[in-house]
Amino acid sequence: MTRPPVADPWATLRAATRARIGLGRCGDGLPTAPLLDFQLAHARARDAVHTPFDAPAVAAALDGAEGVPAVVEVRSAAPDRATYLKRPDLGRRLAPESAARLTPGTPDIVFVIADGLSATAVHAHAAPTLTAVLARLAGWRIGPVVLAHQARVALGDAIGERLGAAMVAVLIGERPGLSAADSLGIYLTLDPRPGRSDAERNCLSNIHPPDGLGYDAAADTLVRLMHAARERGLTGVGLKDEGAALPKPQT
């Protein structure tokens, strides 16, 4: 049994890290409370991976946001979650019937909202993040917002190419950790087409207020990157964000 701490010797250090320190021991095992805390965090992460993407709910949340011309729902070539997890290549390709739903045009930017590895993150943060971004894009020709099921980041290349977009930003659920199951990432790619490598994208990660990056800070950074990408004609490792340093994730 753990002894009731009179004054927890770990209290000060615990404030310095989210790591699970000073848990106590029963024999060599974990006390029951931290055992169940871990299981709860893992359960939430697993649920985030396997929760189906509720695209209509995200579309409804975007309804009325300024600058959203249309919303289109597409699927990748991965038919279900199990296939998606085993076959990243399929998650990067459009299902044929979905490709047919995308009408070519000449937008400056297309936004893709993709479930990725956490629909939980997309449900919580995609609409408010995109709303904050769109509010900063006066004068840009915005393509349809594409809601993508069973999608990897690179599905944005196929979508962007099909829509004739100058650049594509993919808002995607990141792989859930125990400390955050609802973290959203954004990947920006200029001149999207299949075959682009990750080195040709700029990434913002860890968007999950209040603990992670906030919507306005993320929007500021993304829009700054979009302007820089348009001016310099590239995205990826050659394009550094010259803005203020991103706030550190809170511990």
Add this chain to the structure above:
Amino acid sequence: MYAATVGHTRHTFADLKALLAAATPLRSGDALAGVAAQSDEERVAARRVLADLPLATFLTEAVIPYETDEVTRLIIDTHDAAAFAPVASLTVGAFREWLLSDAADGAALAALAPGVTPEMAAAVAKLMRNQDLIAVARKIRVVTAFRTTIGLPGRLSVRIQPNHPTDDPAGIAASILDGLVMGCGDAVIGINPATDSIPQAMALLTLIDEVRQRYAIPTQSCVLTHVTNTLAAVERGAPVDLVFQSVAGTEAANRAFGIDLAVLKEGRDAALSLKRHTVGDNVMYFETGQGSALSADAHHGVDQQTCEARAYAVARAFRPLLVNTVVGFIGPEYLYDGKQIARAGLEDHFCGKLLGLPMGVDVCYTNHAEADQDDMDTLLTLLGVAGVTFIMGVPGADDVMLNYQSTSYHDALYLRAALGLRPAPEFARWLEGMGILDPGGRVRDLPPPRLRALLTPAEGAA
């Protein structure tokens, strides 16, 4: 071309690498690469062909051409024919039987190691059940040393992995101390930095070195940054104990990691030049993992387990203190579930030991794999029985920087207690002196005033 007829069906395999791939127990990465057997029957047919294949075939038929791959050249050029002699006339199937036999004792297996190529080790592993992988590996002890001696019989060492999402010094120190008071840290105190810069690596090296010197801990430190960063840190006077690098089994995959054999040699020479080692001169720490070559699109049609074994040829050329296969980190597209992760962990540990390496395993999984703590308990216990050299110690098994689950300090204590294992001797003596380890080898709870005194300097680091 290789072929086997099973019943009325003739199964053919285009070449040696196709045969090896088809013979491999099912895993998602080989299916993703398009090299896995088309059916369970084809898989066993491939094993039958493989069982009849002379071991010496691997000395004349390369899975990746000698001319275009420096890892193949390393394997062939450093092969020790005299060491190979006792098994030179065997088939792969007979080699399995010899490995399991009483004739293959620890001394015989140690003498054999320089004569075994990675492809031979991978091939025989494909014919072995998990039980076989454990039974043979547990006969092999590989002993290395820096400030502690790793791998002795009856010992289990632990890496403290005190990662922090922003490399906060107080946060890292807190996780280190949590591990030390739980009797861990004898393999290495090794930090994966959150930011990839030389000054950051130097700051972290200094942080660990100060903790080590404050408490006079006999262990070694490592910041798991790119070898070129560590080389720069050495030049700038940082206290570098071990040089870290991720390594893979093909020249192209290593190029994707930004390394080749020459830069690894530079790293080793630099660490040796500092003469910070006391008990032994093993100064390298390598990490590997099945799927890395495929992930870099550099697998040449070779299955992921064979590619992994080839990474061990790279590692053994530099006489490492520690080699760690990070088995479940890569994700379900390479190892789908707890069963595939466990199989891969046992294969990697077996192949590494057979090739003469001090193998540790990061028993781990990500949240999108079909696995949980129960699967990790199973693999951890199996590896303990197999004689694993070291495991990871992460506070509460939750790496808050890399966002995956590994093994905890508690898990290490469980394994030591369940199997009667103790820390490395130098470190065990230190733990006893600190009052952390009792004479029976049990870690005891420090009285709160003593614990508070230990923790207070770390609070000052904030």
